[in-house]
Amino acid sequence: MKPRIKSIETKHMEERRDLFHGLKDLDRRSFLKVSAAAMGAAVASGLGPFQSFQPVTVAQDAAPSGAGPSFRFAYISDSHLYEKKVNDRFVRAILRAVEDVNSLDPQPDFVLFGGDLAQLGQPQELELGAQILKGIKAPVQMMVGEHDWFFDMGEKWRQLFGQPTRSWDHKGIHFVTLNSIIEKDFWTERRMSPMERMQTVAGLDNAVQGRFTVGEPQREWLEKDLAGLKDDAPLIVFSHSPLYKLYKKWNFWTDDAEDVQAILKRFKQVVVIHGHTHQLLTNRIDNIHFHGMLSTAWPWPYAPEGMPELTIQMNRADPFNPNDGCGDGEVRVHADGLVDKVYGLWNRNPITVARGYTASRGKEDAPPKPNLGSF
Ligand SMILES: [Fe+2]
Ligand SMILES: [Fe+2]
Numbered sequence: 001m002k003p004r005i006k007s008i009e010t011k012h013m014e015e016r017r018d019l020f021h022g023l024k025d026l027d028r029r030s031f032l033k034v035s036a037a038a039m040g041a042a043v044a045s046g047l048g049p050f051q052s053f054q055p056v057t058v059a060q061d062a063a064p065s066g067a068g069p070s071f072r073f074a075y076i077s078d079s080h081l082y083e084k085k086v087n088d089r090f091v092r093a094i095l096r097a098v099e100d101v102n103s104l105d106p107q108p109d110f111v112l113f114g115g116d117l118a119q120l121g122q123p124q125e126l127e128l129g130a131q132i133l134k135g136i137k138a139p140v141q142m143m144v145g146e147h148d149w150f151f152d153m154g155e156k157w158r159q160l161f162g163q164p165t166r167s168w169d170h171k172g173i174h175f176v177t178l179n180s181i182i183e184k185d186f187w188t189e190r191r192m193s194p195m196e197r198m199q200t201v202a203g204l205d206n207a208v209q210g211r212f213t214v215g216e217p218q219r220e221w222l223e224k225d226l227a228g229l230k231d232d233a234p235l236i237v238f239s240h241s242p243l244y245k246l247y248k249k250w251n252f253w254t255d256d257a258e259d260v261q262a263i264l265k266r267f268k269q270v271v272v273i274h275g276h277t278h279q280l281l282t283n284r285i286d287n288i289h290f291h292g293m294l295s296t297a298w299p300w301p302y303a304p305e306g307m308p309e310l311t312i313q314m315n316r317a318d319p320f321n322p323n324d325g326c327g328d329g330e331v332r333v334h335a336d337g338l339v340d341k342v343y344g345l346w347n348r349n350p351i352t353v354a355r356g357y358t359a360s361r362g363k364e365d366a367p368p369k370p371n372l373g374s375f
Helices: 008-023 028-044 089-102 125-135 154-160 192-202 216-226 257-264 355-359
Strands: 073-075 110-115 140-142 166-170 173-177 235-239 245-247 270-274 281-285 288-292 327-333 338-344 350-354
Touching: 073 089, 089 125, 089 327, 125 154, 140 173, 173 216, 216 257, 281 355, 288 338
Parallel strands: 073 110, 110 140, 173 235, 235 270, 270 288
Antiparallel strands: 073 327, 166 173, 281 288, 327 338, 338 350
């Protein structure tokens, strides 16, 4: 008897079913198997071969000896997971990022997830994300994004990951994560359902919602948290939205950014790393160096106005390549607290933004310009 020929759709659906079956009880041991199967299928369907995360030589530290060791951490952000019955492309993308980071040698000290794990804050979306992140070998630190929060005001997220506002010390650096996506209540008066509220926030450029804030209680917490630190203490702050005002209409914006910056002003140098904008962004406001990181799901276009001078523009995204403009990243922290930032842009060479670039306000160490215009 002749073997039955399966259609491409059938093969795709079978492979997708196997992928999600494998994700059901994901632990570290089974992760590699599932991830390899997902990558294999992507290659077979013409989406690969992927360029995996580049081995990186750790930069020589120019800081005086005894100031503290250099180390690195990895960054994955904005996976925007839908429930698995709706979309599998974004699942594959975050698996890819996890695999890339797991293959770093030596391993990063920790991995920061930059927010927007879920697309519509659904418990199933967040659970799926939590399951996938369990596949990361290094310890994981979580930050919250608006897509994780506004369905149940963070209830499920907190249940899975704890409080979004916290700080810790690692090898001489003080780290802080803030919840920067707090909004004024626009939903009660309008009698919105949780889903209507979530979808309103997810539509960044609608006129119904307000702007993101860190808010007074968290700012007070931040002041207290930093009170014991000397002015020259190296400080790295993680926020989801940029802690400056970039483009209001798209909520690339934190409304009380100046108040947060005022709290950080006394420090010699501060590094702020954010997700949310899904693009290569670099900015400096006085002592504060800002770094926007990539999404694993999709690239946002650049804002039509108000772009920071030090922004590193991506190449124009290739419309035939669903991974173009997406990726993960790595941050090399030096003993002086400044960082080299590596963007793992998939299917392209990694781009490094060296600490000298922001420190010199763009006069030194400029990364190579992309050869195409960008959106
Ligand atoms: Fe996002
Ligand atoms: Fe976001």
